Amino acid sequence: MVSETGELTAQFQAPLKKYLGDKTAKVLESGLALRTVEDLIRHYPRRYAERGELTSLDGLLDGELVTLVGEISKVTNRQWKTRKGSMLEVIVSDGQSNVTMTFFNQAWREREIRIGRRALFAGKVSTYKGKRQLSHPDYQFLDASDSDSAESKAREYASALVPVYPATAKLPSWKIGQCIDTVLAVLGEVPDVIPVKVRKELGFPSAASAIRGVHQPETRAEAAKAREALAFEEAFTLQVLLGKRRARLRSLVSRPRALRGGGLLEEFDARLPFDLTKGQREVSAEIETDLCRSHPMHRLLQGEVGSGKTVVALRAMLAVIDAGGQCALLAPTEVLAQQHFRSISLMLGELAMKNMLGGVAHSTKVVLLTGSMNTATRRSTLLDIASGEAGIVIGTHALLSENVSFAELGLVVVDEQHRFGVEQRDALRAKGEQPHLLVMTATPIPRTVAMTVFGDLDVSILAELPKGRSPITTHVVSQIEKPAFVERAWQRVVEEVAKGFQAYVVVPRIGDEGANDDAASEELAEPAEGEESENKRRPIALLEIAPQLEQGPLSSVRVGILHGRLASEEKDRVMSDFARGDLDVLIATTVIEVGVDVPNATTMIVLDAERFGVSQLHQLRGRVGRGSAPGLCILISDAEEGTPSRERLDAVAATLDGFELSRIDLEQRREGDVLGTSQSGNRSHLRLLRVLRDESLIESARAAAISLLEEDPELNNESDLVAALSVLETEEHVSFMEKG
Ligand code: ADP
Numbered sequence: 001m002v003s004e005t006g007e008l009t010a011q012f013q014a015p016l017k018k019y020l021g022d023k024t025a026k027v028l029e030s031g032l033a034l035r036t037v038e039d040l041i042r043h044y045p046r047r048y049a050e051r052g053e054l055t056s057l058d059g060l061l062d063g064e065l066v067t068l069v070g071e072i073s074k075v076t077n078r079q080w081k082t083r084k085g086s087m088l089e090v091i092v093s094d095g096q097s098n099v100t101m102t103f104f105n106q107a108w109r110e111r112e113i114r115i116g117r118r119a120l121f122a123g124k125v126s127t128y129k130g131k132r133q134l135s136h137p138d139y140q141f142l143d144a145s146d147s148d149s150a151e152s153k154a155r156e157y158a159s160a161l162v163p164v165y166p167a168t169a170k171l172p173s174w175k176i177g178q179c180i181d182t183v184l185a186v187l188g189e190v191p192d193v194i195p196v197k198v199r200k201e202l203g204f205p206s207a208a209s210a211i212r213g214v215h216q217p218e219t220r221a222e223a224a225k226a227r228e229a230l231a232f233e234e235a236f237t238l239q240v241l242l243g244k245r246r247a248r249l250r251s252l253v254s255r256p257r258a259l260r261g262g263g264l265l266e267e268f269d270a271r272l273p274f275d276l277t278k279g280q281r282e283v284s285a286e287i288e289t290d291l292c293r294s295h296p297m298h299r300l301l302q303g304e305v306g307s308g309k310t311v312v313a314l315r316a317m318l319a320v321i322d323a324g325g326q327c328a329l330l331a332p333t334e335v336l337a338q339q340h341f342r343s344i345s346l347m348l349g350e351l352a353m354k355n356m357l358g359g360v361a362h363s364t365k366v367v368l369l370t371g372s373m374n375t376a377t378r379r380s381t382l383l384d385i386a387s388g389e390a391g392i393v394i395g396t397h398a399l400l401s402e403n404v405s406f407a408e409l410g411l412v413v414v415d416e417q418h419r420f421g422v423e424q425r426d427a428l429r430a431k432g433e434q435p436h437l438l439v440m441t442a443t444p445i446p447r448t449v450a451m452t453v454f455g456d457l458d459v460s461i462l463a464e465l466p467k468g469r470s471p472i473t474t475h476v477v478s479q480i481e482k483p484a485f486v487e488r489a490w491q492r493v494v495e496e497v498a499k500g501f502q503a504y505v506v507v508p509r510i511g512d513e514g515a516n517d518d519a520a521s522e523e524l525a526e527p528a529e530g531e532e533s534e535n536k537r538r539p540i541a542l543l544e545i546a547p548q549l550e551q552g553p554l555s556s557v558r559v560g561i562l563h564g565r566l567a568s569e570e571k572d573r574v575m576s577d578f579a580r581g582d583l584d585v586l587i588a589t590t591v592i593e594v595g596v597d598v599p600n601a602t603t604m605i606v607l608d609a610e611r612f613g614v615s616q617l618h619q620l621r622g623r624v625g626r627g628s629a630p631g632l633c634i635l636i637s638d639a640e641e642g643t644p645s646r647e648r649l650d651a652v653a654a655t656l657d658g659f660e661l662s663r664i665d666l667e668q669r670r671e672g673d674v675l676g677t678s679q680s681g682n683r684s685h686l687r688l689l690r691v692l693r694d695e696s697l698i699e700s701a702r703a704a705a706i707s708l709l710e711e712d713p714e715l716n717n718e719s720d721l722v723a724a725l726s727v728l729e730t731e732e733h734v735s736f737m738e739k740g
């Protein structure tokens with residue numbers, strides 16, 4: 001049984017050149033990254049075209065999908081004079097009208113496309129030099145012998161579904177379809193990961209018939225059912241993987257960090273200048289319960305922008321320090337790590353002054369570790385971490401480096417989780433003996449997405465904002481339609497500064513990219529999907545616009561600039577100056593997107609706003625309105641009324657609900673982007689599953705996975721599933737390694 005399955009899986013993982021010609025296999029690999037039988041089989045059609053009803057040759061409409069019957073009346077093959085290649089021109093006539101078929105670089109077709117033959121031609125109508133034509137039509141000859149049945153054959157041909165595959169110039173859809181047909185014809189069985197019982201219960205066809213149904217459907221209903229079964233397969237495999245991970249976590253032993261009175265946490269609470277919100281108290285209680293257990297906490301804290309996640313994390317860290325452990329706080333950017341270091345040191349005050357003048361009895365030490373520190377500081381910081389002197393270690397990716405070792409790492413906190421992969425958080429956790437884990441994200445995501453992406457985590461939600469916050473007002477200004485409003489926006493910044501407040505100006509690009517493209521790219525705004533053609537101008541560059549603003553509308557205020565290419569001391573200095581109020585306006589790239597917290601900043605102007613994603617704008621906007629004064633966010637853009645870009649901006653302006661915005665955002669993205677790079681579930685694994693559209697499918701896959709794992713935790717009876725899981729885990733690992 002097991003060996004049989006092994007063979008099935010081996011057949012599935014075999015290289016394509018085993019079944020297709022070498023040349024074809026090469027093109028499939030270079031053009032579409034399809035290397036194995038499974039890769040090809042799982043290259044699903046994007047949609048299905050109908051060949052089109054039989055159409056008469058006169059009155060063809062541009063863009064229409066048609067099937068025509070006609071007789072070949074003229075064939076010309078032309079060699080290009082100026083470049084390589086040829087064009088085969090075929091005139092087809094129905095006795096009254098003519099239409100031209102063209103084939104590029106396919107002179108060989110001349111052998112079969114001969115004058116006098118009758119055939120069906122199917123394709124899309126286009127116009128070239130005023131003449132209607134079909135370019136690269138599908139065709140099928142109607143031989144004279146069956147002229148009787150020609151009519152009915154024609155009808156059947158016209159109504160069949162033609163799968164349309166994601167294709168490339170070298171590999172048109174029909175060619176991919178042929179390769180798939182070839183492979184399907186020789187492929188015997190296919191591995192079936194869904195237990196028979198589940199399949200029966202949910203009424204899905206077998207894996208083999210689902211695969212045939214998706215590639216060679218006779219009806220749309222069959223194709224839809226096949227798709228559903230295959231999407232379920234994806235969801236199910238993933239949910240089993242996540243379920244196994246949860247089980248593994250529960251079996252790990254870690255040191256409980258029970259709450260102890262009379263320690264740092266109690267002192268901290270007593271000094272806290274505000275009351276915790278109800279949500280903060282509830283989440284803190286959940287975390288404290290987790291920390292008391294003897295298996296590691298594995299919790300995701302999802303909080304709206306500005307909901308006060310840092311305090312919750314800090315309280316957890318203090319509890320762990322009280323119980324004898326050290327804590328690591330991993331931040332995605334240097335700017336954010338530096339800010340956490342400053343604000344946590346500030347919040348702790350003398351509680352963070354271990355061995356220093358003014359430190360209290362059981363105080364601890366907070367250290368910062370980033371990649372760009374000088375050697376001496378770095379060495380002494382590493383020593384503090386290794387000796388256990390440092391209770392709280394804040395840092396960027398530098399924390400993951402091999403030479404960072406902890407005396408007793410008890411808790412890992414990952415801020416803005418969406419910037420990290422599973423492997424990265426695991427790399428940090430490996431520095432302790434099953435430390436507890438708290439990951440935080442301000443990118444709220446719908447439940448099923450959380451289930452898919454973070455399925456191995458328990459989830460806490462912090463929805464409410466601390467009291468006394470004034471809402472942020474957002475306006476969209478089109479600089480083409482309303483240039484005067486742009487002027488007004490700058491005036492507004494100056495007025496806010498006059499009132500003692502501060503402002504941000506956000507630009508999508510650093511500029512002067514020649515200098516160092518790599519550093520720039522990490523800070524760039526995420527390009528919005530499918531809008532390249534809509535907007536050709538290069539995004540506004542910080543290095544170009546900043547001097548113009550400083551000499552123009554912002555000449556009367558103190559301006560600082562911040563971007564990823566600055567040296568880390570410079571970043572720290574600028575951010576500190578701004579936080580202290582020594583700068584009025586900060587012109588920045590998306591380095592300030594997450595986490596930056598300066599409550600005195602009230603206004604934000606985003607230039608070229610259409611260059612940013614919906615969630616990204618929501619995050620950015622969360623930088624203002626953090627104090628008691630109302631926040632104002634002005635999105636300046638070229639996007640004109642009625643364009644998709646403009647609609648996205650209007651959506652951001654219309655609501656402050658991060659959950660709703662992330663939904664809008666997700667709906668517009670490809671799945672790979674939704675799930676991030678190496679979160680649970682690798683982008684190549686989820687081909688059909690759409691986390692928003694397939695909510696109920698994911699729910700039922702999760703339920704089925706859980707009950708299967710209860711019955712058969714080691715999956716002894718599910719060898720196909722076990723094989724699929726190991727492929728999935730390897731892929732996940734590889735994609736992490738590739739990212740570096
Ligand atoms: P985020 O959840 O976006 O990371 P932060 O943790 O940066 O938010 O908190 C935002 C601001 O709110 C900080 O200045 C913090 O000190 C403040 N804050 C946190 N909790 C409360 C509270 N309960 N009452 C008032 N202010 C709070």
Ligand code: MG
Pocket residue numbers: 309310415442594595
């Ligand atoms: Mg934060």
